[in-house]
Amino acid sequence: MLEVSPRTIPIARPDLGEEEAAAARRVILSGWITQGPEVATFEDEFAAYVGTTHACAVANCTAALHLALHALGVGLGDEVITVSHSFIATTNAIRYCGAVPVFVDIDPRTYNIDPGLIERAITSRTRAILPVHQVGLPCDILPILEVAARHNLPVVEDAACAIGSELRVQQKWERVGKPHSLVACFSFHPRKLLTTGDGGMLTTLDPELDRKFRVLRQHGMSISDTTRHLATTVVFEEYSMLGFNYRMTDIQAAVGRVQLKRLPALLMRRSKLASHYTERIKGISGLIPPHVPAGVRTNYQSYAVQVTDQYATSRDQLMRKLLEQGISTRRGIMNAHQEAAHTDLAHSDLTCSQVARDSVILLPLFAEMTLEEVDRVVDALIP
Numbered sequence: 001m002l003e004v005s006p007r008t009i010p011i012a013r014p015d016l017g018e019e020e021a022a023a024a025r026r027v028i029l030s031g032w033i034t035q036g037p038e039v040a041t042f043e044d045e046f047a048a049y050v051g052t053t054h055a056c057a058v059a060n061c062t063a064a065l066h067l068a069l070h071a072l073g074v075g076l077g078d079e080v081i082t083v084s085h086s087f088i089a090t091t092n093a094i095r096y097c098g099a100v101p102v103f104v105d106i107d108p109r110t111y112n113i114d115p116g117l118i119e120r121a122i123t124s125r126t127r128a129i130l131p132v133h134q135v136g137l138p139c140d141i142l143p144i145l146e147v148a149a150r151h152n153l154p155v156v157e158d159a160a161c162a163i164g165s166e167l168r169v170q171q172k173w174e175r176v177g178k179p180h181s182l183v184a185c186f187s188f189h190p191r192k193l194l195t196t197g198d199g200g201m202l203t204t205l206d207p208e209l210d211r212k213f214r215v216l217r218q219h220g221m222s223i224s225d226t227t228r229h230l231a232t233t234v235v236f237e238e239y240s241m242l243g244f245n246y247r248m249t250d251i252q253a254a255v256g257r258v259q260l261k262r263l264p265a266l267l268m269r270r271s272k273l274a275s276h277y278t279e280r281i282k283g284i285s286g287l288i289p290p291h292v293p294a295g296v297r298t299n300y301q302s303y304a305v306q307v308t309d310q311y312a313t314s315r316d317q318l319m320r321k322l323l324e325q326g327i328s329t330r331r332g333i334m335n336a337h338q339e340a341a342h343t344d345l346a347h348s349d350l351t352c353s354q355v356a357r358d359s360v361i362l363l364p365l366f367a368e369m370t371l372e373e374v375d376r377v378v379d380a381l382i383p
C-alpha cells in the first residue's frame with residue numbers, strides 16, 4: 001500500500017492571496033508603478049495603524065535603519081550602542097555610516113537588549129542607541145529612553161519584526177512604531193508578518209525628520225515625482241544633499257495595503273497557535289517556551305524555544321530529528337560579532353548572546369498552520 005507521508009511543515013510562509021495579486025495587477029496596469037500615490041496612501045494607513053503622525057516607506061528595513069542613523073548625523077568614527085544578537089542588518093546599517101557598533105549583551109530570558117548594560121557602554125563618541133524588538137517581542141524600551149535622555153542621545157528602534165506588537169505605557173496599550181523613541185524602522189520581508197516582497201518603513205512624530213527621510217530616499221531631490229508630474233508649470237528639481245535611491249514601488253505599496261487590512265486576523269491566528277505551542281511545551285522537561293514579560297504583547301514573528309542542558313539531546317540533534325520528520329526549524333538569532341564580516345570589532349562580554357544563539361530553536365509558525373500541525377511539531381519534541 002502506498003504510504004502518504006504528512007506534508008512537510010516549513011518554518012514560515014507568507015500569507016498572500018488573490019486580493020494581493022489583484023492589487024499588484026491594478027497598479028501594474030495603472031501606468032504608475034514606482035513611488036507614487038499607492039506609497040503615499042500606504043504610508044498614511046500605516047501611520048494610523050501604529051498610532052503615529054509620520055510614516056515614510058523605503059526599499060527595505062536595512063535602508064530604513066541606514067537612513068535613520070544618517071539623518072541623525074551618525075558618521076565616521078561615531079559609536080552606536082546596539083546588540084550583536086540580531087539579524088546582521090542591524091550591525092550593517094551602523095557600519096554603512098562609517099560608525100562603530102558597540103555591542104551590549106541581552107537579557108537571557110527575553111533575548112532583548114539588557115537596559116542595565118547600556119549606561120556603562122556610553123562614551124564621548126556615542127551618537128545613538130539602537131535597540132531591537134527581537135522576533136517581535138518589544139524590548140524594555142522605557143529604561144532605555146531614560147538612559148538616553150540622561151545622556152541626550154537619540155534612540156532608533158529596530159522594529160523590523162514588530163508590526164502589531166504592543167507595550168503598556170501609563171496603563172495604555174500602544175503599538176510599536178508610535179514610536180516611543182525618535183524613529184522606528186519596520187521590515188516587510190516575507191519572514192515578517194506583513195510582507196510586500198521587500199520593503200521598509202520609518203515612523204516618527206518629528207515632521208522635520210520625516211521631511212529629511214523623504215528627501216534622502218529619493219537621491220536628495222527637492223521635489224517628489226508626484227509633485228513634478230502634477231505641476232501645471234515647468235519645475236526643475238534641486239539636489240541640496242547627497243541622497244540615496246531607497247524608494248518603495250507602488251506595486252509593493254498596493255500589496256502592503258491589503259496585508260495591513262488583514263493584519264489583525266493574522267495576529268490573532270499567530271497568537272492562538274503560539275498559545276497552543278506554549279501550553280504543550282511547558283510540560284516537556286528541558287525546554288523553555290518564550291517568556292513574555294508583563295506590559296508587552298508580542299506578535300510572535302518567530303516562536304523561539306530554549307533547549308537547556310536538562311533536555312534529552314542537544315539543540316542541533318533535535319533540529320536534525322525534526323528535519324527527518326519533515327519539520328523545518330532554524331537556530332536561534334545570530335550574533336554579528338561571531339561572523340567574519342564583523343570579527344574586527346572589539347566587544348564586551350556577550351555570553352548571553354552566545355548561549356542564546358547556540359541553544360535556541362525557532363519552530364514553524366505561520367498563519368495558515370493548523371493546530372494539528374502544531375501538535376505534530378510538539379509530539380516530535382517529546383524525547
Ligand SMILES: *Cc1c(COP(=O)(O)O)cnc(C)c1O
Pocket residue numbers: 060061062063086087089090132134158160161186187188189198199200
Ligand atoms: C529582517 C530584519 C532586518 C532587515 O530587514 P530587511 O527589510 O530585510 O532589510 C533588520 N533587523 C532585524 C532585527 C530583522 O529581523
